[in-house]
Amino acid sequence: MLTAYNLGKKYKQEWALEPLSFRLERGMYGLLGPNGAGKSTLMRLLAGLMAPSTGEATVQGVSVRSGLQARSRIGYVPQTFQMYPQLTARELLRHTARLKSGASRAEQEREVERLLHSVNLEDKADRPARTYSSGMVKRLGIAQALVGSPDVIIVDEPTTGLDPEERIRLRNLLAETALRSVILLSTHILGDVETSCKDVIVLTDGKLRYNGALSGLARHA
Numbered sequence: 001m002l003t004a005y006n007l008g009k010k011y012k013q014e015w016a017l018e019p020l021s022f023r024l025e026r027g028m029y030g031l032l033g034p035n036g037a038g039k040s041t042l043m044r045l046l047a048g049l050m051a052p053s054t055g056e057a058t059v060q061g062v063s064v065r066s067g068l069q070a071r072s073r074i075g076y077v078p079q080t081f082q083m084y085p086q087l088t089a090r091e092l093l094r095h096t097a098r099l100k101s102g103a104s105r106a107e108q109e110r111e112v113e114r115l116l117h118s119v120n121l122e123d124k125a126d127r128p129a130r131t132y133s134s135g136m137v138k139r140l141g142i143a144q145a146l147v148g149s150p151d152v153i154i155v156d157e158p159t160t161g162l163d164p165e166e167r168i169r170l171r172n173l174l175a176e177t178a179l180r181s182v183i184l185l186s187t188h189i190l191g192d193v194e195t196s197c198k199d200v201i202v203l204t205d206g207k208l209r210y211n212g213a214l215s216g217l218a219r220h221a
């Protein structure tokens, strides 16, 4: 479903991500690696936000760089980002639904309400995003990424800023979404992936070190 073919990125002369290949089917995957390993670079390449130096990434066989249509099949939540501070959660999700979803207005409305409920933002849905805590901004970012049921959802540090209850709720939401999508979670918290990801991709120093079952990682190390 999500495939990297010889995908690599150089900044200036240096490989930030050496060419790598993998294929991910539906389900939840962890992307692990220390700071500077190339995780953000890989996530941005997979999300189609940056041109690779070599190779390509595809979703359902279509290059993620082939245009808006392809990009709308991917939801990406960066680690930190700026929400339009004057928009409310409901307004932002409505706006995203209009851009991303081919559904009717009525269906878009239902989706927005369902997502607000999923990330527990219903109570604050009509307040401007500038009044939100970092956890609420994160949850809104995740709701925004889920608009239109994309085939691929990529989340950088999904649990940052969330309290324990919110983490459990998010884990359940992602687990449910992983039944129909590829979900890639970058994290340095092994516990995040232990409970929910059967497979992990490990990057070190811009190289793919491991791709497989978490249970095999200890043997590999």
Ligand code: ADP
Residues within 6 Å of the ligand: 011, 012, 016, 033, 034, 035, 036, 037, 038, 039, 040, 041, 042
């Ligand atoms: P991670 O997300 O795992 O911390 P990154 O993908 O952010 O890793 O970075 C991988 C390497 O590429 C690091 O050495 C980083 O300094 C370098 N790098 C990342 N972005 C840029 C950039 N825009 N220009 C130059 N070097 C970069």
Ligand code: ADP
Residues within 6 Å of the ligand: 035, 036, 040, 079
């Ligand atoms: P992360 O916490 O995900 O690893 P970073 O702090 O490495 O993110 O990078 C944040 C931003 O800075 C990214 O847009 C990345 O491309 C850019 N960046 C990272 N390293 C460098 C670098 N050495 N030169 C220029 N830009 C960089």
